[in-house]
Amino acid sequence: MKKKIIISTLFICISIALIWILYYSLWTGKKNIYIAVACSFSGKYKNYGSEVLKGVQLYVDQVNATGGIKGSAIKLLIFDDKGTVQGAVKVAKSIVRNKQIRLVLGHYFSSCSLKAAPVYEKNMMPSINYSATYDDLAKNNDWLFRIIPPNSYQSEFLTAFAKTTFNVKKACIIYDNDAYGSSLLKSFIEKAKELCIDIPLRISIDSENSVIDQHAKEIVQKINNTKEIDIIFLATHADISANLIVQLRKNKCNQIIIGADAMASSLFIDSLAAYQKKYAFSDIYTNGIYSVSWFHHNMSGKAYVDFAQTYKDKYHLKPSLISTTAYDAAHVAISALQSIDMDRSSRTVRKKIKQSLEQYYDQRHCIKGLTGNIYFDTFGDMKKSMIVMQLRKRGYIPEFTQYVSVSYEDIAENIIQKGIDESIIASDDEFFVKTNIAFIRLANVHFNQINFTTKTFHARFDIIFSVKGPFYPNNIHFINAKFPVVLEKPNKIIQHMDNSQTFIFTVDGIFTHDYCSKKYPFDTQTLSIALIDKHRSIDKIWFSAVNQIPVSFQLDTDKWSPLYSNSYIENKEMITDYGQIDIFSQYHADFVMKTKLTSKIILLFLPLCLFVLLVYIGYFIPVTRMNISIMVNVLLLIINTYFHAYFDNALPYINFSEYLYLFMYWCIGFTICFQAFLLTFHLKQLTRTVAVIRIIGIILYPIMITCTVFISYYLVSHI
Amino acid sequence: MQMRLNILFLFFIFFGVTACNNIVSKEERMAHLRSSENDIYIGIVDTIPNATQFVNGVKLAIDELNTSGGIMGKQIIPLIYYDYNNKKSALKIASKLSNNPDVIAVIGHFDPEYAISASILYKEAGIVFISTGTDLLRYGGDYIFNNYMHDMDYVDKITDFIKEENFSQIAILNDRHERNKILAENFYGQAVEKKINITFHKSFSPNEKNFRDLLSGLKLEKFDIIFLVCRDLAASLLINQMREMDIRVPIIGTYEIDTQHFWSQTGKNAEGMIIPTNFYAKNPRKLTQDFVKSFSVAFGVDPDEISARGYDFIRLLKDIMYQKNSYLPLILDTGIRFMGSWDGVLSRYQLTRKGQISPSELFYKKYDNGKFIYLKQKAKKKEDTFELVEEITLRLAVNDNIATMDPGFAHDTTSIEVCKQLFLNLTQYNDKNCEPEPDFALSWKANEDQNAFRYHLRKDVYWTNGEPVTAHDIVWAIQRNLRSKPDVPDIRHLFILKNARAIHNGEIKDLNKLGITVIDDYTLDFQLEYPAAYFPAFTGLPVYSPLPSKAIQKWGKEWTRPKNIQTNGPYRLVFYETDASAILRKNPTYFNASRVSIEEIRYNIIPNNINVLYLYKSNQLDIVGGPFSTIPLNYIQTVKKEPETRFNYKKGSYLSTLAFAFNIQQSPVDNILLRKAIASVIDRHFITRFIAFGYQIAEKSFTPEILMSEKIDSAAHFHPIHAQKMMTEAGYFNGHTCPEIIIETGTTVMHQKIVKAVSLLLKKHLNISTKIIDPMHSKTSSSHLRIQKYDASYPDADSFLYDSYILSRHYTHFNSDQISTLHENAIKEKSRTLRNILYEKIDNILIQKECILIPIYYDTAHYLVQSRVKGWNHMPFGGQLINSWQLEEE
16 A cells, blocks of 8 residues: 555656656747758759858857757758759748748859849848859848858959059950859959050850860960950859860960959869869969959968868868858858847848848958958948969969958058058958968977976977068067067078068977866867067968968877867957057967876876775675775775875866866775665664665666766766 | 616715725825825726736836836835726725725726726725726716716717718617717717718617617618717627628727727728727827837837826826825825816826816727728827927938028028028929929920020919919019129029129119010010020029018018018928027928928038937938038948948939149140140049049049930040050150149148149159149139139039139130030020030030040038938939928838
8 A cells, every 4th residue: 555655656756747847848948940041952063052051050050059049949941942043933932931931041153042032032031142242132132141242342352453463454354154254344344444454355255055175276366466465364164264274374375364253162173173184284384373262261260270170070071162151151140140039020030130130230340250250231242351362283372462451540541642552452442451471381390398387388390481572570479488489580591483482480489378187187288389470460461371281290298199280360459569459460370289198197097997896896795794895995095095195286176087086085985884884784683774785885886987987988078 | 866876876885895994094094195104106907917008008107207206205106906897806906905095096997887986985095096987077076087088079079070071971879888878869969960961870789799680770771981889899799790781881989999809809890990099109299209109118019098098197197296296195186176288198188177187189090901090190280389290300400500591692502402492493403414394483485596585484372471473573583682782692693684784783773674574473584695595494593583572571681580481382481590490391382282291391400410420320310411411521431331321321413523624824734645644644533432432433524424414425534554655745754854743732631632642643653743732812823733623503514514614714724716616506505415415525625635624523412311201312403302202100
């Protein structure tokens, strides 16, 4: 009877608990938030879709892992437009029918976006575009936001760059007949007229219907017949551009070639290699080929380094430009979602999202994305300084001269003089000031004397600066140097053909680091070198990390082994010598190392394992001999204390290994108490109770140990 | 008999209630309240939680009262109860409140029956009780107030409305509930008195469910509206059945019907239903609008009638408490009774000594397409005060005082603007291409030689005193303007008329010799000194506007004061104070008054443009910018970027061009090749991008594009290579041998910056050294180049181009027979298009062929226009066409 009561009470309790859990998970659980990703996921262009999705998914996963948006998880709904116009319209219609969708990321192609955007606008659905560059896409659509600059802006920027950097007087443009080519053509002509660049030759290509190989000869002929052409502007798609470049160079057309974002894509680089093979042309064809992009990983910051690492861990791939931009698109979308109240009707929410996106409107009101600060102009377009890149064998690297965006207030003082000197260019109400790139790479990196008490380390390395124009090594300030390190005399100066110079210095100094040994001995530590030009802000010098190949480094210590390194650039606001706030470029190189499995660590764990075993043996000793076991355990306690004191690293906080000792105290203490109880019960002659408790102890102890191991593993891998 | 029974019943209740409840009597309450330190309480008794916004309305008023410091250092705390339509609980609440010595007033008890029972308790307890039942005051007494429009008032207003809306035959349906019966009877009486035909009058039991018999009887009758007096339940059943039987006439109900239950039960069948209500959320009164705004901010929903009522109760108490500086119920009671009238958010209230607090205005809301529209809302506007009603007022900013409101003297843009609203001009300008269009003149015709014009005038134009405006008023105005001392500023524009100059100079005394002939009251002939095809553009100037001769003769200079002024335009002046504002209201006598949408224009005189921008951003101004309150140049970039302003940014072009002029008497710029070389290195794109932000670049012509019919391209383009070639051809190799060029700088900072940039550009591209000197006004200037702004004095290419050529001649020393010939042909050319081609040729000679002028940019007006202003347009020549704009409710 009693038993029945106990069982039924237990049953009721469990049911109540279950109902309670169900109630909370079902009724009070937050609803999901849906975002549509519209792209081509099948057919010829399915790769684009998967790249986009990788980037977006990564950001969404990160947000969901930290609790989503006010407790609601974000879910992606995938819509495949197949890269066709009809597909895009169909997809757009089904997206707007779904009342749960808050906004759309997409579409990939300008043509698809052009057709889908009016559907979104009509149904008041905000959309964020990350890849379509067609000019008027956002202009007549209040609900479309684009996080990359449009064609005209790119071409204007490139044209202004060509004029001011190469003093171009005559240009030739080869353009595709489609929307992409003609919009580039239009803006190129306009800007060229403004900058007084003559365009004696305009060649149109019908990429859909003709074979370029046949045209190529004709084109070469035309270019060779027209005198004094300084520059060829390619307003063509990636594949055709690659083909044309190889053919032009093969036929000795050695003019500077510039092209917009199509030429910055990885497809272009791959095609170039393919055409080079096809035409068996191995000459140095790449000199003097320039393109623009809104992002270059050599100029990216820590956020990108972390992103690339996570991306690599997840997909085992390097992130492409498109997945990086898609990640930013997701970032913008979710930031807008985070700032609004979701518990409204879907129309109100979408309207709020739109208003929230409109609140990002300048450098100070923006989202700090991987591709730089993201904000929108009146039309919902993004216009910021582009990075001009030069083609090298392994891909594009930033050009020595760049233009960075500045506010009018910063340059108002002698804007006229600087404008006439062409050190400032203006485009669409924005001002860009000419700046010089300094490429930095570290080599022969050696670290030793890594001291965790003083948080310092000793480093010896070669630092290589590649610059064009003035360079003041004296200005270079190592941010984390314990004692000032001054770059005085370079070991070597190399003068290059293109007027650039390479300076090599050897640095030997003590640097500080942020040591965190909470996970010791399973920790990884980062030694970093950070530097800045303390007198020249970003409008005078802009660093670029040469990180195509990671820098290897050596550690003169048996405690640590090198893991990997990366380098990145951060832009920091600082007060200048004149008391103004300015932005400075900072170079960072991070070297990550891991604790080696040394004898000391073995010594640390071996006794602990032995103790665990010894204590466990104690559970099996007959109760009559329990007093011996207690004495052994007390001895173990003393030895444990000794080892704890011996390995104590005198840090102000408890680290992982110390927790193990504390746990050991507890284990032994527990066992001693347990045995003491057993002994008491035994003396009271409660044989049955003694037997039961003993069995419980024998089962409980290993469970306790196993749990601890699992928890420790979790902590080590997650903290 | 009924009354006696009622009294008996009430006494019974009273004894019953007092026997079992120990209430705090009025004397005890007064004594307690006088000495107590406690906060004071107001009881709020609603029916069902959240059924209406009543409690929220009360809460809002109490919150406002408490945040403004409470009353005599005490806070007011609402005690909120719900009676759930249950008499027992209503009485329980009443006794509870009467028992609390800190309660000073109770508001609520919406069921008239419970209200009466409760009122007895409150009266005994000395608590001010405000409720809505009509019967409440039947038995009279202190402390009890009724808050509904009196029945007679109510039916009077409704019958008026029915009459105004031209319904002639009415059917009355009412239930036999005591109150409704009386209301229907009263309505009947009023209707008969107002000669409205009642074709059907039937009553039914309040619990009736099937109305089909009644309705079949109704269907046989002729009527065009039904007056329905019953409870909401019966009303919804009745209407649903009525629509089933295909009776589709409009129905006018009473406030009893206006419940959530009714609208949800009747749904689409309620289409066309009219309900008289005391609350009109869009009532253009500041009090109402402030309440609606703060209510929706506080609770996220729009207020309803009952919430406004609740809000008004508390505000009324608050006003009395402040006035009498006391919160004792007795004082409140007398305070309210002797107040007379009071302004609330519903409307103005009439307060009687008997305890009636009734709102004076009744609005009619019609259920139309699933939402309510209010009928006759605009007729309710008050005229006697200058209270700002945002919804109907266009709020503008001007930097300066209005120099004059006399069109003859209007010269600056602000005066021209205000005069345009007050007075008709003979012609007005099209905002797209500045072509003259009819205003007071309906049509005009020129003779063959283009030196005489006949104007036919409108016959439906009146001065605000009702007298007609005729051709004589124009003749009188022009004669006055010619002889006026001091001279009117635009006098030279009158000299085109035959003998005008001589009359002005006093050489001719006989005014009849002036080139104007009145043919009849509405036909007028002008004779000109010389042919001028562009004359209709002249007559759009205010100097040609008709003037009210009688008013001017009577009041002299004082005639433009609000109390004296006679106008004939779309607006009339009602208020003007220097350094403050001018208020213009729609002129009912304007010939096209029905098409004028904006009721009131308010020109706020604010000298500081930063303040103007601030006021705009805080939504206190509708339009800023343009020539009236210039947006500071360094703010234009921000304005174009910030989300709160960038969507409202607009721009337009003035008829004004900034240009450089060559002095061709000076060597070396007497050499045309050098002039062309210099013109080719002045990079206009650079100037507009780096110095003159937001101005429209003068890329193609000197004359602003708006005055040109064709897209011409006569300006030299930036081309340093060509420039260097031309310079070499001119004999100056690489600038070394070229003498120093002297440039006269301008007076404004921007002009100085442009001159500096030009000097640097000359050095960079042509290696010419320059010297910048201050502007010289003497005729014998030694400089080579001068920066100058060229304006049109009336919107025609002739004014712009020919005047610029003539006026700058003393500096440029450029004389061209070709231009003179072209001009002679142009002024005789009837067709504007052909005329413009001739002017384009002049433009081409000045800019391209002879390279006398180097245009830089066209002056651009920047505006911020709130999105509620629809139909906005920029007038390049001042005098906006506000009468064609609308204000859209947001």
